[in-house]
Amino acid sequence: MNITTNLRISRRSLAVIGSAVILTWLVLSRTLVAYLAEAAPTVAWWIDPGQPQALVNLADQAFEQAATGQDIPEASDRQSRQGTSTSAGAPSAMATISSGTVDRAFSRFESIGANRSISRPLPPDNAAMVRGWAESAIRNEPVDARAFQVLGRLAEAEGDDKAAFRFMDAAERLSLHQDPATYWLLRTSTHARDYAAAVRYADVLLRTDPQSYLFVVPFLAEIIQDKAGAALVEKVLATDPPWRADFIAALPNDVTDARAPLNLLLALRTDPKPPQMSDIVPYLDFLVRHRLYALAYYTWLQFLSPSELHHVGYLFNGEFEGSPSGAPFDWKITQGAGVTVDLVPRPDKTDQRALMLDFEFGRVDYQSVAELVVLPPGTYQFNGEYQGKLVGPRGLKWRVACAEGSIAPGGESAMISGATQGWKNVAFTFSVPAKDCSAQYVRLDLDARMASEELVSGTIYFDGLQISRAAPPAPGG
Numbered sequence: 001m002n003i004t005t006n007l008r009i010s011r012r013s014l015a016v017i018g019s020a021v022i023l024t025w026l027v028l029s030r031t032l033v034a035y036l037a038e039a040a041p042t043v044a045w046w047i048d049p050g051q052p053q054a055l056v057n058l059a060d061q062a063f064e065q066a067a068t069g070q071d072i073p074e075a076s077d078r079q080s081r082q083g084t085s086t087s088a089g090a091p092s093a094m095a096t097i098s099s100g101t102v103d104r105a106f107s108r109f110e111s112i113g114a115n116r117s118i119s120r121p122l123p124p125d126n127a128a129m130v131r132g133w134a135e136s137a138i139r140n141e142p143v144d145a146r147a148f149q150v151l152g153r154l155a156e157a158e159g160d161d162k163a164a165f166r167f168m169d170a171a172e173r174l175s176l177h178q179d180p181a182t183y184w185l186l187r188t189s190t191h192a193r194d195y196a197a198a199v200r201y202a203d204v205l206l207r208t209d210p211q212s213y214l215f216v217v218p219f220l221a222e223i224i225q226d227k228a229g230a231a232l233v234e235k236v237l238a239t240d241p242p243w244r245a246d247f248i249a250a251l252p253n254d255v256t257d258a259r260a261p262l263n264l265l266l267a268l269r270t271d272p273k274p275p276q277m278s279d280i281v282p283y284l285d286f287l288v289r290h291r292l293y294a295l296a297y298y299t300w301l302q303f304l305s306p307s308e309l310h311h312v313g314y315l316f317n318g319e320f321e322g323s324p325s326g327a328p329f330d331w332k333i334t335q336g337a338g339v340t341v342d343l344v345p346r347p348d349k350t351d352q353r354a355l356m357l358d359f360e361f362g363r364v365d366y367q368s369v370a371e372l373v374v375l376p377p378g379t380y381q382f383n384g385e386y387q388g389k390l391v392g393p394r395g396l397k398w399r400v401a402c403a404e405g406s407i408a409p410g411g412e413s414a415m416i417s418g419a420t421q422g423w424k425n426v427a428f429t430f431s432v433p434a435k436d437c438s439a440q441y442v443r444l445d446l447d448a449r450m451a452s453e454e455l456v457s458g459t460i461y462f463d464g465l466q467i468s469r470a471a472p473p474a475p476g477g
Helices: 002-039 041-047 052-068 075-081 092-096 099-105 127-140 145-157 161-174 179-191 195-208 210-224 227-237 244-254 260-268 277-289 293-302 306-310
Strands: 332-334 339-345 353-359 368-373 378-391 396-402 407-412 424-432 440-446 457-469
Touching: 052 127, 127 145, 145 161, 145 179, 161 179, 179 195, 179 210, 195 210, 195 227, 210 227, 210 244, 210 260, 227 244, 227 260, 244 260, 244 277, 260 277, 260 293, 277 293, 378 396, 396 424, 440 457
Parallel strands: none
Antiparallel strands: 332 368, 339 353, 353 457, 368 440, 378 424, 378 457, 396 407, 396 440, 407 424
């Protein structure tokens, strides 16, 4: 009986051990194949010819090889090449964009030129085998979105856009993270003026891959410049998607009509979350860079609050009561080294604020305090007051310079240095010429001509700055 019992136990143990070995082998082999599917898809294919991930990766390699004309290494060698090899005709500037973004989202199936022209992907030499890989992957994993994407790329390469749409649409429906398929659908829908679909695809891309705005914004820019599409983009932006701020900031660089971003921003003013000045500043900076000063100034006025509009004059915020917004037509303070520039309570009236410059003892690297203004041709008077002490070989000067670079005639104050007892006036008269001076910068400069003249110390305050039309000369004067 003991012998029989022992035999039964031995058989059970062997069965358990055998099952454990088989299960271990299955787990290890499947885990190994899953790893090799990414690191070495060819080896994974030899081990398991039906492994979907390996089949799709082999198809990707075939397309990449067709685009570059070179054999594509696997694993780390392949990863080091991504982002540096582009399709025929693609500019080397593509390498400056995040290689992960480019490889993951776009470069695998199309070439994007400097003018965003598109070329079809080159079909692989082994196109029939690639199609077989994709179809096998779908048979083994019917919801494999990447496999449908491979079939879409093949159809596009062969010029069958209807089939390409079916496959890309299937890939996008199976997974919202198939950037190349979604991008292809965005491009195709925009070209077909199916703006409702295009805006949806753009929203998907921008939500799933924020870096894709580099490639998506040009299409949204095209859409908003068409009356049929502008309202659709505005409707999505009104929901405050997470990509809204980045889109508004990037939009000016991709429009052909400089007024298009303004039209969009004005349309959003009645939304529950209207644009803030931080949303407007990138557009204003764009307009200023392109010397569209009048349009920039008009845009800025449209988004001021009623109380701010009440204080608009030739010079804005000359009392320094409002915090600088970062807009060109407000004060822009650029900090340097050895000096602190800030808006602080006035020494004599703590309920009011003044501009303070606090120079440490020694050589300073003062940058600037400046504001862009738009003054029509004519003669003007600059007035202000200052208080404090400034010790050094040179002092400060208020200047008015044309945005094109030259100092306006008479456009600088006397040197401000030494110590004052109470507040002292600073004033000068200047002229804005009728030519090459469509906008001007009012700025406070340290009038140092050499390094030794940057040895400055002390604290000085400015307040009550204003610009007004100069009184006409008296008759017979």
